[in-house]
Structures are given as C-alpha cells and as structure tokens.
Amino acid sequence: xxxxxxxxxxxxxxxxxxxxxxxxxxxxxxxxxxxxxxxxxxxxxxxxxxxxxxxxxxxxxxxxxxxxxxxxxxxxxxxxxxxxxxxxxxxxxxxxxxxxxxxxxxxxxxxxxxxxxxxxxxxxxxxxxxxxxxxxxxxxxxxxxxxxxxxxxxxxxxxxxxxxxxxxxxxxxxxxxxxxxxxxxxxxxxxxxxxxxxxxxxxxxxxxxxxxxxxxxxxxxxxxxxxxxxxxxxxxxxxxxxxxxxxxxxxxxxxxxxxxxxxxxxxxxxxxxxxxxxxxxxxxxxxxxxxxxxxxxxxxxxxxxxxxxxxxxxxxxxxxxxxxxxxxxxxxxxxxxxxxxxxxxxxxxxxxxxxxxxxxxxxxxxxxxxxxxxxxxxxxxxxxxxxxxxxxxxxxxxxxxxxxxxxxxxxxxxxxxxxxxxxxxxxxxxxxxxxxxxxxxxxxxxxxxxxxxxxxxxxxxxxxxxxxxxxxxxxxxxxxxxxxxxxxxxxxxxxxxxxxxxxxxxxxxxxxxxxxxxxxxxxxxxxxxxxxxxxxxxxxxxxxxxxxxxxxxxxxxxxxxxxxxxxxxxxxxxxxxxxxxxxxxxxxxxxxxxxxxxxxxxxxxxxxxxxxxxxxxxxxxxxxxxxxxxxxxxxxxxxxxxxxxxxxxxxxxxxxxxxxxxx
Amino acid sequence: xxxxxxxxxxxxxxxxxxxxxxxxxxxxxxxxxxxxxxxxxxxxxxxxxxxxxxxxxxxxxxxxxxxxxxxxxxxxxxxxxxxxxxxxxxxxxxxxxxxxxxxxxxxxxxxxxxxxxxxxxxxxxxxxxxxxxxxxxxxxxxxxxxxxxxxxxxxxxxxxxxxxxxxxxxxxxxxxxxxxxxxxxxxxxxxxxxxxxxxxxxxxxxxxxxxxxxxxxxxxxxxxxxxxxxxxxxxxxxxxxxxxxxxxxxxxxxxxxxxxxxxxxxxxxxxxxxxxxxxxxxxxxxxxxxxxxxxxxxxxxxxxxxxxxxxxxxxxx
Numbered sequence: 001x002x003x004x005x006x007x008x009x010x011x012x013x014x015x016x017x018x019x020x021x022x023x024x025x026x027x028x029x030x031x032x033x034x035x036x037x038x039x040x041x042x043x044x045x046x047x048x049x050x051x052x053x054x055x056x057x058x059x060x061x062x063x064x065x066x067x068x069x070x071x072x073x074x075x076x077x078x079x080x081x082x083x084x085x086x087x088x089x090x091x092x093x094x095x096x097x098x099x100x101x102x103x104x105x106x107x108x109x110x111x112x113x114x115x116x117x118x119x120x121x122x123x124x125x126x127x128x129x130x131x132x133x134x135x136x137x138x139x140x141x142x143x144x145x146x147x148x149x150x151x152x153x154x155x156x157x158x159x160x161x162x163x164x165x166x167x168x169x170x171x172x173x174x175x176x177x178x179x180x181x182x183x184x185x186x187x188x189x190x191x192x193x194x195x196x197x198x199x200x201x202x203x204x205x206x207x208x209x210x211x212x213x214x215x216x217x218x219x220x221x222x223x224x225x226x227x228x229x230x231x232x233x234x235x236x237x238x239x240x241x242x243x244x245x246x247x248x249x250x251x252x253x254x255x256x257x258x259x260x261x262x263x264x265x266x267x268x269x270x271x272x273x274x275x276x277x278x279x280x281x282x283x284x285x286x287x288x289x290x291x292x293x294x295x296x297x298x299x300x301x302x303x304x305x306x307x308x309x310x311x312x313x314x315x316x317x318x319x320x321x322x323x324x325x326x327x328x329x330x331x332x333x334x335x336x337x338x339x340x341x342x343x344x345x346x347x348x349x350x351x352x353x354x355x356x357x358x359x360x361x362x363x364x365x366x367x368x369x370x371x372x373x374x375x376x377x378x379x380x381x382x383x384x385x386x387x388x389x390x391x392x393x394x395x396x397x398x399x400x401x402x403x404x405x406x407x408x409x410x411x412x413x414x415x416x417x418x419x420x421x422x423x424x425x426x427x428x429x430x431x432x433x434x435x436x437x438x439x440x441x442x443x444x445x446x447x448x449x450x451x452x453x454x455x456x457x458x459x460x461x462x463x464x465x466x467x468x469x470x471x472x473x474x475x476x477x478x479x480x481x482x483x484x485x486x487x488x489x490x491x492x493x494x495x496x497x498x499x500x501x502x503x504x505x506x507x508x509x510x511x512x513x514x515x516x517x518x519x520x521x522x523x524x525x526x527x528x529x530x531x532x533x534x535x536x537x538x539x540x541x542x543x544x545x546x547x548x549x550x551x552x553x554x555x556x557x558x559x560x561x562x563x564x565x566x567x568x569x570x571x572x573x574x575x576x577x578x579x580x581x582x583x584x585x586x587x588x589x590x591x592x593x594x595x596x597x598x599x600x601x602x603x604x605x606x607x608x609x610x611x612x613x614x615x616x617x618x619x620x621x622x623x624x625x626x627x628x629x630x631x632x633x634x635x636x637x638x639x640x641x642x643x644x645x646x647x648x649x650x651x652x653x654x655x656x657x658x659x660x661x662x663x
Numbered sequence: 664x665x666x667x668x669x670x671x672x673x674x675x676x677x678x679x680x681x682x683x684x685x686x687x688x689x690x691x692x693x694x695x696x697x698x699x700x701x702x703x704x705x706x707x708x709x710x711x712x713x714x715x716x717x718x719x720x721x722x723x724x725x726x727x728x729x730x731x732x733x734x735x736x737x738x739x740x741x742x743x744x745x746x747x748x749x750x751x752x753x754x755x756x757x758x759x760x761x762x763x764x765x766x767x768x769x770x771x772x773x774x775x776x777x778x779x780x781x782x783x784x785x786x787x788x789x790x791x792x793x794x795x796x797x798x799x800x801x802x803x804x805x806x807x808x809x810x811x812x813x814x815x816x817x818x819x820x821x822x823x824x825x826x827x828x829x830x831x832x833x834x835x836x837x838x839x840x841x842x843x844x845x846x847x848x849x850x851x852x853x854x855x856x857x858x859x860x861x862x863x864x865x866x867x868x869x870x871x872x873x874x875x876x877x878x879x880x881x882x883x884x885x886x887x888x889x890x891x892x893x894x895x896x897x898x899x900x901x902x903x904x905x906x907x908x909x910x911x912x913x914x915x916x917x918x919x920x921x922x923x924x925x926x927x928x929x930x931x932x933x934x935x936x937x938x939x940x941x942x943x944x945x946x947x948x949x950x951x952x953x954x955x956x957x958x959x960x961x962x963x964x965x966x967x968x969x970x971x972x973x974x975x976x977x978x979x980x
Contacts, residue, residue: 205733213724213733213734215724215725293727295725307699308871309850396857400857403854411808520847525850528854529851530808606843609842616819620820620821623821
C-alpha cells in the first residue's frame with residue numbers, strides 16, 4: 001500500500017514545481033512589493049509614527065502600580081498577598097537545606113554527611129533502574145563534594161527539590177482544570193503560550209516588586225518558570241487517554257472524581273512523568289537567572305566568577321550544574337519507565353524490601369564513617385580538586401591560537417553577510433511585515449490564523465519598538481539559518497546509527513543544560529563585542545533542537561515505507577532524499593520552530609555581549625526599574641516567537657496530514 | 664517612646680505582610696545585598712560585621728546590582744554601600760526622588776570613569792595618555808567594521824556616558840562600540856592583553872581590574888560642569904561634551920527610608936562608615952589576588968584597620 005502511494009506521488013512530481021510554487025509566491029508577493037517600494041511609501045507606512053504608538057507601557061505600569069499600592073482586598077494589597085504566600089516557601093526550603101547542607105544548629109543536628117547523600121542517591125538509582133544508574137548518581141554527588149562545590153550544589157539542589165514539586169503540583173492542577181473546564185482551557189492555553197515565550201528577564205522586576213529579592217524570591221522565580229511545561233503535559237496526557245479506557249471506568253460505576261483519580265491519571269502516567277522531568281530540567285535551567293533576584297548556590301557562583309573573569313572556576317560550577325541535571329534527568333526518566341514489580345508471597349523480609357534495607361545500611365554506615373573521620377562528613381576544602389587551571393589553560397590556548405584565523409571569518413561574515421542583511425532588515429516597513437504574516441497565516445490556516453499572527457505583528461509595531469524588534473529579528477533569522485545549515489547535516493549524520501544517535505543526544509543534553517551565560521565570555525574573547533559574537537552565542541545554544549528533531553524525525557520514519565523504498569531499488573542517497581527526508585520534514589520543521597524559540601531566548605541573553613536590539617532595551621528597563629516597559633518589550637519578543645510558532649505548527653500539521661502521518 | 668510605638672506598628676505591619684505571626688522590634692535583621700564583584704562583597708561583609716558589633720542582626724542577600732534599587736525601595740534590602748555615581752547614579756536618584764530611599768553617607772573614595780588602555784599600548788602609540796596622541800594613532804585600534812576609524816569599546820548604553828558625543832565634539836577618529844555588560848568589557852580586555860593587541864576601552868577606578876592589569880586613563884580636556892550644557896565652552900564652540908569625565912565622582916551609601924527610624928543605632932554607624940579608594944582596592948585585592956573568601960577578607964581588613972573602624976563605632980554609641 002505504501003509503495004502504491006509512493007509511486008503515485010512520484011508520478012505527480014513533474015507537474016509539481018509550478019503548482020507548488022504559486023502559493024508561496026502569492027504569500028511573499030505583497031511583502032516583496034511593499035519592501036521594494038519602501039522608499040515610495042509614505043513615512044507612516046514604513047514606521048509607525050510616534051503619535052500613533054499605543055501607550056502599552058503606561059498601561060502596564062498603571063496595572064503594576066495599582067497592584068503594588070492600592071489596597072484591593074480591603075485590608076491588604078495584592079502585593080502583600082503575594083509576599084505572604086511567597087513566605088510559605090521558606091519553611092520547606094529551610095528544612096531541605098538543613099538536611100542537605102546546613103544542618104539544624106538550633107536542635108543540634110548536623111547535615112547529612114556527603115557519603116550518606118552519595119550513598120542514598122546510589123540506592124535510589126539502583127532502585128529505579130539498575131546499578132549503573134546508581135553508580136552515576138553516587139558518582140555525580142561525590143564529584144560535587146570532591147571538587148569543592150558541595151555547599152553551593154546542595155543549596156541549588158534544595159531549591160530544585162522544593163521548587164519542582166510545588167511547580168509540578170500547581171501545573172498539574174492547572175492542567176486538570178483546563179481539561180475539565182472548557183472556558184478555563186480557552187483562557188489558560190494562550191496564557192501558557194505567552195508565559196513560555198516571554199524572556200525571563202521581563203519577569204525579574206515584577207518578581208522584585210511582588211515577592212522581593214533574596215534566596216526565597218529566587219526559589220519562587222524558579223517555581224514560576226517551571227509551571228508551564230507541567231500544565232502543558234498534563235493537558236496533553238489527560239486528553240490522550242483513550243475513550244475506551246474512560247468508558248470502562250464509567251461502566252465500572254466510577255464517580256467523576258474516581259474517573260479522574262483512578263482511571264485517567266493512572267493511564268496518563270507516562271506523559272505526566274515526562275512533565276515532572278521537564279519541570280526538573282526547567283528548574284535547573286533557571287539556576288543562573290534566578291540568581292539575578294538573589295537565589296544562592298551554583299548559579300550565583302557562576303555569574304560572580306564570570307564577572308571576575310575567573311572562567312575556569314565558572315566552568316566548574318557549570319559542569320556541576322550539568323552533572324546535577326543529567327543525574328536528575330536520568331533518575332526521573334527511570335521513575336517514568338519503572339513498572340511495578342511483584343514478588344512471591346513467601347519472600348523473606350530482606351527480599352521484600354531490599355532497597356529499604358540498603359538505604360538503612362547506607363545511613364548506618366555513613367553515620368559510623370562520619371563519626372570516625374571528619375572527611376566523611378564534609379570534604380575538607382584544602383583537599384578539594386580543581387579543574388579550573390585546565391579550563392583556564394584551554395581558554396587561553398583557544399584565544400591565542402584560534403584568534404587570528406577566526407578574525408578572517410569574523411570580518412568576512414560581518415562585512416559581506418551580517419551588515420548587508422541588517423541593513424535590509426532595518427528597511428522592512430511594518431506594513432510589509434503585516435502583509436507577509438497575514439498572507440502566510442491565511443494560506444496555512446485561514447482567517448483565524450491570519451488575524452492572530454497579524455495581531456502579534458501589529459502589537460510590536462504599535463508598541464513603538466519597531467526598529468529594535470527588526471534588529472532582534474535579523475539576529476534570530478541569521479542565527480536560525482546558520483543553525484539549519486550546520487545542524488541539519490549533523491542530525492542526518494547522527495541518525496545513521498544507534499551509536500551516533502547516542503553520542504549526539506548526550507552532547508545535546510550537555511549543551512542544553514550548560515548554563516548559556518558561559519558561552520558569552522569565550523565568544524567575546526574570540527569575536528570581540530559585536531554581532532558576530534552575539535550570533536555565535538545564539539547558534540551554540542539554538543542548534544540543539546534542530547539536531548534533536550532531525551534525528552528524531554529521520555529515525556521515526558515508518559519502517560514499512562523505508563522497506564518499500566528498498567524493495568523498489570532505491571540507493572542510500574535516494575532513500576535519504578526521496579523517502580526519509582520528505583517524511584521527516586514536518587518533524588524537522590518543528591525542530592526549526594524550537595530552534596527559533598531557543599534563539600529568541602538566547603538573543604536576550606546576548607544583550608550582555610552588547611547588541612542594539614530589544615534585549616538591550618529590556619536591560620535598560622531593568623536598570624530604570626521600569627516594570628511596564630520590561631513587560632511590553634518581553635511581549636514583543638514573545639509575539640515574535642509565537643508568530644513563527646503558529647505559522648510553523650499550522651504548516652507542519654497540514655503537511656503531516658497530507659503525508660498520512662497525522663496523529 | 665513614640666519611636667518605639669512607630670517602629671513596633673511598622674514591624675507589625677511588616678510582619679503581617681510577611682505572613683509571620685510575631686511582631687518583632689528592630690531585632691529584625693538588616694539585609695545587606697551582595698553583588699557580583701569582589702570588592703563589593705568584601706565591603707558588604709565589613710559593613711555587616713560593623714553593624715553586628717553595634718548590636719544589630721545582619722543577613723546577606725545576593726542581588727543584581729541593577730535590581731537592587733527596586734529591592735531597596737521595597738525594603739527587601741536595607742542598604743547599598745557602593746552606590747557609584749557613574750553606573751548607578753541615575754537609578755539611585757530615581758528612588759531617592761520617589762522618597763523610598765535616603766542618601767545616608769558619602770565615602771571619601773572618588774570614582775573616576777574614563778577611556779583606559781593597558782600599558783603596552785604606549786609602545787605602539789607614543790605620547791599617551793594625552794587624547795591627541797590617542798587620536799593620532801586611531802588606525803592602530805581599527806577593526807574591519809570600523810576601519811579606517813579606531814574602535815573604542817564603551818560601557819553599556821544605559822550608563823549614559825556620552826562617548827559618541829565626545830568623539831564628535833573633539834573631532835576624534837574613533838567609533839564607539841557599546842558592550843552589554845562589564846563582563847563583556849573584561850572579556851575583551853583579557854583577550855586583547857593575551858595577544859598584546861592595542862585596545863582602548865571604558866574603565867573605572869576603584870576596580871579589581873587595576874589589580875590584574877597595568878594601565879592608564881586617557882587624559883581628555885578637564886571636566887567642567889559647563890562642558891555638558893554650554894556648547895560655547897571648550898575647544899569646540901558648537902558642541903557640548905568636548906571634555907573628559909569628572910575625576911571625582913561620588914561613591915555613596917544608600918539606605919531604605921525606614922532604616923533611620925527602625926535601627927537608629929545602626930544608622931549612626933552606617934553614616935560614619937567611610938571607605939577610601941585604597942580601601943576598595945585592598946578589598947578587591949584580598950578577594951581577587953589573594954583568593955580569600957569574602958568573610959575571611961573582611962576579617963583581615965577589619966584587623967588591619969582597627970583604629971579607623973573603632974572611631975566610626977565609638978562616636979556612635
């Protein structure tokens with residue numbers, strides 16, 4: 001059957017070009033006309049005049065001021081409420097921190113010795129999957145102790161251990177409510193979309209106002225950032241429960257609550273646990289940014305070292321974050337895949353509870369060890385190993401040796417590629433951009449989509465930051481194109497064998513959890529402050545999803561279609577270009593979509609290097625304590641991302657349906 | 664008595680807002696922010712230890728140096744002991760004008776922010792530190808995108824340094840490229856120094872960079888308040904900013920508006936605390952060169968300067 005469809009498609013191939021070209025052409029045509037005629041257009045059609053801008057910033061500030069100062073609940077203001085609620089997190093935070101690192105001096109109990117933490121992590125890994133995972137977990141914990149990052153890592157870990165469950169529960173609640181109540185879903189899904197694409201820095205001033213600064217505020221910021229993925233996956237998971245399962249529950253006489261609790265949630269276990277995994281990863285991704293509002297731990301240390309030019313030590317903290325992320329990721333994945341086990345009824349107590357027994361043994365042994373030698377309680381700082389000299393030497397070597405050859409690349413890029421493209425982008429009239437996205441929206445998803453995406457662009461144009469938005473758009477566009485050019489071949493290469501896929505995945509995981517701030521300093525050293533440095537930093541980070549999705553797409557092409565190709569005598573090349581690639585293309589497009597999102601995230605951080613785009617303006621808002629401006633600028637960035645997201649998702653869905661891959 | 668009731672009420676309100684059940688008097692901890700550069704962190708611990716010696720409870724909060732003014736206004740941190748005229752003057756004046764922050768004291772330390780170069784640049788560009796000499800060898804600082812003009816690496820745009828205006832007013836053959844953060848400045852400096860590449864960039868004193876690299880400020884025509892607003896002043900009769908930056912910017916201590924009433928004794932000490940340029944440089948050196956932990960560095964500084972801080976404390980009690 002698949003072979004039949006295939007031949008039919010190939011038979012249609014000759015007439016395809018013209019028919020396929022007209023549609024995109026029609027979409028691009030009005031844009032091109034307006035762009036080329038930019039010099040003929042009246043000024044108002046090129047850039048929104050100052051008098052026309054809508055004072056979104058003032059409105060936002062009015063809302064903030066109102067929430068901050070006016071008592072809206074009679075006795076206390078919204079701000080008092082948020083601050084009071086935020087205070088609740090200090091208790092679990094102090095408890096976990098006391099357990100892991102600081103102890104409870106008031107009642108004379110010391111913190112867990114590091115050997116105990118390592119041992120228990122090992123038992124947990126062993127319990128969840130096998131001894132290898134246990135060894136990984138124990139090894140990573142031991143790394144933190146032996147490399148002198150113990151206190152910082154445990155502070156960070158306690159933030160994650162407290163923030164992740166809270167964020168998970170809130171996200172879970174939001175998800176359930178959204179699935180059960182239509183109106184809530186209609187309200188919350190667009191909100192989640194915006195929240196997830198809003199640059200993190202836009203949150204910082206509101207957090208400083210409504211929650212304050214300090215370790216607690218950092219933990220709350222982490223919670224806020226980690227809620228959306230859980231809510232999303234809860235919605236996805238509960239909606240994915242098969243109707244038959246639900247009906248079986250109904251037939252068994254379940255009440256509505258029982259249906260939810262005993263039927264739907266257990267069958268949605270996998271996506272829910274993936275959600276938990278995402279929450280944990282998001283918490284770790286926030287470690288550095290949360291330190292801007294005062295979270296202590298590895299993130300703060302990393303930022304401090306970077307600013308003091310101690311790159312080696314900053315990298316060490318970065319490595320600790322990566323190791324923590326990999327361990328927690330593996331543990332939570334193992335938990336997601338773990339099947340309940342059954343034992344013979346006549347098993348002995350030890351056989352029935354081997355892991356409990358092992359934990360107790362670890363606790364006893366480590367307490368004993370800690371009593372014998374202080375080394376088991378806390379690794380002495382004079383014995384701490386350091387890889388910093390190695391990293392410093394590596395960075396030195398790179399800057400000295402690679403600098404000169406890279407200068408040619410830098411200069412050529414700048415003079416012949418970047419500056420011309422930037423000039424072109426800056427001449428785009430807002431009317432042309434609206435025309436482009438409206439036409440694309442119309443052709444892909446009809447009137448509704450066209451209205452949404454052109455609404456986004458209109459917001460950006462009328463918020464009064466058109467020129468800066470275009471610079472952001474230029475940097476993201478160039479970076480994304482380069483990511484595709486580099487990432488696609490890597491993805492194709494890596495999808496060829498299981499082993500390569502494994503390597504690529506490991507690299508992707510590492511680079512994704514590596515705090516992106518680290519990339520900033522080396523790229524400046526190599527490329528100087530400017531667009532090349534900023535775009536390189538974006539590429540390093542944004543290439544991850546395109547590689548990931550390319551591998552995923554190519555490896556998940558239905559096997560029977562590939563076999564059909566082989567039987568009809570395709571060469572390897574033909575298999576790739578005529579079968580695998582077209583079928584994987586919708587998936588790859590989703591990867592490009594993610595790449596755009598990652599690039600938008602990184603372009604804001606690249607403002608630390610020195611850009612002239614929206615990111616720079618967000619930092620200025622931060623300096624002048626202007627919460628409203630920060631929010632509106634953040635929305636401009638979010639809407640850019642959402643425009644791309646809406647269009648690409650619509651395209652990919654259509655394409656998948658055409659290819660018969662829907663689902 | 665009235666003080667007591669007032670602060671007690673305040674504390675009640677605060678405690679209520681914070682969700683804790685007990686109202687406490689000024690035994691509430693004084694919250695001192697630590698930023699991400701070493702001299703400030705060491706200094707914060709010195710200030711904290713002095714206030715502790717005066718009987719106060721102290722808590723350290725890490726906060727970004729820009730976000731901190733929002734926090735100070737809200738009372739989430741109680742003081743900022745390094746308010747730089749150049750970098751934070753605008754943010755500081757804004758919160759003072761809003762009435763939520765008071766200007767507690769001014770250090771003896773004078774801050775200077777100016778174009779700066781590492782010493783080896785003098786070899787390729789004789790006649791430095793005079794700005795005319797710098798201008799004469801502008802081509803040595805050129806990069807592909809600025810050629811034939813020299814490239815000057817300025818601080819973040821929001822520090823409002825008017826470098827571009829100065830370049831125009833003095834007719835200099837330079838183009839200003841703005842870095843996005845101080846870290847970006849240091850990264851380029853580090854890379855340039857390793858390769859002995861000529862570089863001229865924005866820098867300031869007191870600063871940890873002084874302890875790491877030798878260098879000098881470029882000498883521009885001396886600053887005069889008129890230079891900023893009066894185009895007729897100076898060598899260029901048509902344009903303003905034909906002069907250097909002031910050589911004696913302030914370094915202040917800012918406090919939350921309720922600090923004086925809530926912790927009057929601690930406030931008296933705070934107003935006496937006074938760092939010189941040397942103090943800040945030493946604080947940076949202890950942390951950056953001697954690699955001491957901030958707390959240990961603070962103890963070291965206190966031990967070395969006992970007579971001075973005793974005088975600050977003595978007049979307070």
